[in-house]
Amino acid sequence: MVNSLLDFMLGPFRAISQFYFEHQMILNTIVIGFAVYKIYTRSRKTESKSAS
Known part of the structure; x- marks a missing residue:
């Protein structure tokens, strides 16, 4: 039935x-x-901005 639907x-x-x-x-x-890559790169950008 699921296949027919x-x-x-x-x-x-x-x-x-x-x-x-x-x-x-x-x-x-x-x-x-x-x-995971996007989350990691976003967090690294935030850390570098706050360190400046």
């Missing part, structure tokens, strides 16, 4: 979701790594 709601984008589910560990690691 997903097919109806996503239509041709179902292939994209299938790709995501097959590779979700790699994709989620990239997204989380990018978020």
Whole structure:
């Protein structure tokens, strides 16, 4: 039943979701790594501004 609902709601984008589910560990690691990088660089900019 869930598959039929997903097919109806996503239509041709179902292939994209299938790709995501097959590779979700790699994709989620990239997204989380990018978020951590942005947080780290933002905190370093704040520290350098306060030190000046």
